[in-house]
Amino acid sequence: MDDQSRASGSDLMPPMTTDESDEEDNSSLATDETADNMHHTHAEAFLSVGRGSLLSPPVEGGKKVLVTGGAGFVGSHVADHLLTRGDAVILVDEFNDYYDTTLKRSNVAYLLAKHGSSRLRVVEADICDAHAMEQLFITESPKHVVHMAARAGVRPSIDDPFVYIHSNILGTTRLLELARIHGNECFVWASSSSVYGGSSLEEFGEDDYVDNPVSPYAATKKACELMTYTYHSLYKMNVSGLRFFTVYGPRGRPDMAPFKFVDRVSRGLEIQQFGDGSSSRDYTYIDDIVDGVVRALDRPLGYQIFNLGNGSPYRLSDFIGLVEKNVGKSAVIKILPDQPGDVPRTCANISKAQELLGYQPKVSFEEGIARTVDWYKGWKAEKEVVEARKKKEEAEEEVMKKELREGQMAAARKKGGKIARIASNISVFSQGGLSG
Numbered sequence: 001m002d003d004q005s006r007a008s009g010s011d012l013m014p015p016m017t018t019d020e021s022d023e024e025d026n027s028s029l030a031t032d033e034t035a036d037n038m039h040h041t042h043a044e045a046f047l048s049v050g051r052g053s054l055l056s057p058p059v060e061g062g063k064k065v066l067v068t069g070g071a072g073f074v075g076s077h078v079a080d081h082l083l084t085r086g087d088a089v090i091l092v093d094e095f096n097d098y099y100d101t102t103l104k105r106s107n108v109a110y111l112l113a114k115h116g117s118s119r120l121r122v123v124e125a126d127i128c129d130a131h132a133m134e135q136l137f138i139t140e141s142p143k144h145v146v147h148m149a150a151r152a153g154v155r156p157s158i159d160d161p162f163v164y165i166h167s168n169i170l171g172t173t174r175l176l177e178l179a180r181i182h183g184n185e186c187f188v189w190a191s192s193s194s195v196y197g198g199s200s201l202e203e204f205g206e207d208d209y210v211d212n213p214v215s216p217y218a219a220t221k222k223a224c225e226l227m228t229y230t231y232h233s234l235y236k237m238n239v240s241g242l243r244f245f246t247v248y249g250p251r252g253r254p255d256m257a258p259f260k261f262v263d264r265v266s267r268g269l270e271i272q273q274f275g276d277g278s279s280s281r282d283y284t285y286i287d288d289i290v291d292g293v294v295r296a297l298d299r300p301l302g303y304q305i306f307n308l309g310n311g312s313p314y315r316l317s318d319f320i321g322l323v324e325k326n327v328g329k330s331a332v333i334k335i336l337p338d339q340p341g342d343v344p345r346t347c348a349n350i351s352k353a354q355e356l357l358g359y360q361p362k363v364s365f366e367e368g369i370a371r372t373v374d375w376y377k378g379w380k381a382e383k384e385v386v387e388a389r390k391k392k393e394e395a396e397e398e399v400m401k402k403e404l405r406e407g408q409m410a411a412a413r414k415k416g417g418k419i420a421r422i423a424s425n426i427s428v429f430s431q432g433g434l435s436g
Contacts (some may be wrong), residue, residue, distance in 0.1 A: 309348025
């Protein structure tokens with residue numbers, strides 16, 4: 001799936017491995033201050049990969065789950081659900097700068113504040129780091145893997161395909177091999193609806209021909225589907241690849257259209273519409289995606305590919321109108337040509353996931369956008385409070401520095417005057433001695 005649903009805005013966040021989202025009440029609001037204090041408050045959760053496990057076991061009947069990309073949008077929501085039901089979670093993320101790392105650290109801070117660190121271990125590491133991941137599997141021996149880490153984004157993959165090959169194909173293969181060696185009961189990972197390319201079918205089904213990707217990102221996801229099948233075929237691993245269809249909701253990725261449109265329309269900033277607005281996407285609310293991920297984790301079924309979507313595409317022009325309605329402001333729209341790598345329409349056939357997983361999306365796009373806007377307003381208000389407090393503290397610190405500088409200068413002048421008087425007396429004495 002394309003990363004921005006044919007929309008962008010230049011000054012929200014710089015698009016720069018994250019989890020796949022192709023990323024509530026006030027208790028869920030994470031702030032910069034929370035992220036800054038995260039390491040200090042729950043330092044025991046941040047362990048080097050060489051340390052022994054300090055995780056408490058999961059509740060009776062629970063699982064120990066490795067969640068990669070766990071600081072990102074989908075990964076942090078999945079980790080929250082698993083911890084809430086009593087599982088133990090090893091969260092791995094490299095906290096790279098594809099988007100603002102403060103948001104990722106805030107997600108982890110929220111998890112630690114809500115669940116503590118007894119059943120949550122956070123490891124800052126690259127999944128492609130062979131030594132780090134080997135030590136992690138030796139130490140923790142997770143038998144269940146939820147692999148959400150990947151290099152995301154259709155358009156950036158066209159500019160730099162090599163980083164996508166490294167993070168997505170090498171990273172996934174590394175985890176598959178370690179899971180094979182150390183034992184695995186179920187391996188669930190994030191594929192993408194992008195593998196369907198420019199399909200003209202009314203609905204996209206898991207059995208469709210998908211050998212014509214239109215971006216390096218989509219090609220890496222198709223390659224990972226082949227690699228995961230190979231591991232199932234050779235080693236009988238239970239592997240489920242989940243083709244996500246445009247995931248959105250609270251704590252969403254800032255480079256994705258739902259977050260971006262809500263933010264920019266709220267602030268009266270221009271949004272960019274690629275094409276004439278007739279393109280459509282199958283938008284899927286985060287709670288429904290998490291439900292699908294967990295259902296796949298709890299149901300090892302050999303090798304499977306599942307569509308996780310809503311099954312109801314929404315036109316881009318109607319999407320913008322829905323945001324305007326919920327925000328209460330008109331959008332400032334700049335219309336641009338279609339972008340390379342984007343597809344005109346996505347629509348998930350979810351009958352397989354419904355039949356085998358019991359998956360059933362519950363949140364309509366209208367309700368999901370309303371929830372997202374409500375969350376955004378609270379998040380923005382909290383962020384403004386933190387920023388105002390930070391500015392006040394910086395101003396007070398600057399005043400203190402100024403007073404200190406002025407005090408030092410006054411002391412220096414006073415000291416300089418005293419030295420000058422002593423020097424003058426010495427000079428007079430010396431002159432008197434010479435004349436005598």
